[in-house]
Amino acid sequence: MKTDDEQLDAYVRANFGRLLRVAYLLCGDAGRAEDLVQTALMKTALAWRRLRWEEGIDAYVQRVLVNTFISAQRRRSWWERPLGWVSNQAASDPYVAVDQRNVLRRALGRLPARQRTAIVLRHYQGLSQEETAEAMGCSVGTVKSLSSRGLSTLRHDITGGGVDDASQDRGASYAY
């Protein structure tokens, strides 16, 4: 019978990569993503014996990861954020070749934390609205709003946004 630490070690080896990819989409930064996953797994380890096994460790880790991310976003001091966040990302990432990925990453990074979380859980991990609500600790209605808003903002960002030419024919009066 494996000890708790042996079970935890096996879980980390099997799932770290998957969790890191989710965290990367949330944080937008490889270093912060790694830190987020390590923190979430550390918290899980401390609760290992108390976990309700019927819930499944994956759902618990998911919830801890999301809560840790959102809490960190709320607490973060603004001066911790490096100037030129986007350019730093592009310079350090050897896999960036497709401009569309950069556009998506920047657009995702500009979303508020909870909208970004809803988008990642729903559209990357494929969670249902109920599962997403459970992971985020909110109602299904809130998940719908967050997803809807996030998609709208992504759409606007990715397609360039702004006023289309058709608006010039609206006849709006600009009185001075």
Place this chain on the structure above:
Amino acid sequence: MPTDMDLHEELAALAEQVRPSPAPSEAVMTRVRRARLKRRVGASTAVAAIGVAVAVALTPVVARQQQFAVPAPDGPFLGWQTAGEAANTALVQQAERAWDSPAGVAAPRAAHHEVRPLLVTQDRMLGAVVVLQAYDATGDPRLAFFTTNKGVASQGLMLRADRRLTDPADTKVVSLVSSRLQGDVGTTASDHWGTYAIVVAAPGVEGLKVSSTTIDEELTQNDAARNGRFLITELPISSTALTTTVRGYMGSRTLFTTPADGGAVGDAQPVPVTVIGSSDHSVVVSGDVTSVRRGQYAATAAGMVGEVTAVDRAASTATITLVTSPAFTAPAYSNIDIHRGHIHGDETGLRMTGVSTTEVLEGNRIMVADPAQKDDLAGALTVGRVAAIVDSSSATIKPSADLAGLRTMYIMVPSN
């Protein structure tokens, strides 16, 4: 916009870029061991502390609630220490140069003197953010906000707002809300969350929260903040100082709740007016109507009220036709997807026509571009929300402003 499947694939492609560092499980187990050790040490300390706590509890102690007081003024200036990177004198000097020569032309001598920085920091979207106090060339105490031109980083800091300082003995917070903080001076952002609030509070304030009537209720945080005495946050592009409220906290105690101070260069200026008369479809207001013109819009923090249809400068009054008046019509669009139509007042209230009602839903926010903002999206006014779908191309709209209880409002006047 990609389909759901496209988005999944694109997110997956993006996520595949990240690779874990070597031996991640070792790093996790190291953290776990450290955390367990901390808990054991903490438990031992707690046992000893319990004994002390029991002794203390037996002795009546009257807890004194921590008091907050605005620091004494520094002459006409706020007597606040610098928030953020106080030691970054290079940024302060850059801001001073931008203040003295905002057009980019070197000034023969410094126009501002006795400069005192209130905030020096970096933000991932705005770049460098600096807030300064100083005397101007005429000896007036001024407050100025600076951010980087993200379009041309080599230009450095740009002057975004320059105001007269308010009473330093009474000021607990200063703030700026604008969508014109990232590009050239006066140009608006183009993304849906392109407005930013820059807020700096007095020492002693432990947390700040910014809320806006342009944000749906379920997205607003309700817990007290402990995020420090300055805050830079994104808001929907329709947000302005008029629709934004700043709250300051010490612990769980709310120290102040106040409207945001104002906008940046290029933003519309809200002229406060007071209702002195009303009819079914219009109100008469009184105030400084020097800059008021027909066709300008009036609003409260909650939403659009109507359109200026007459101005009497001799009497310092103006007539505002309400949005529910049959005489009122304007182009409008849904906030969530920018589906365009027109709004009209009619005898029953407010209606939107010329829009496909398969694209708008009950509850959707409906916006009207503010002509004083000279932009379709920036600072747009919320006229109301879809109340009911009437037919394939029209819906009734519930006005957001309380038109029956109007006492004061603001006429949105373009900046010079």
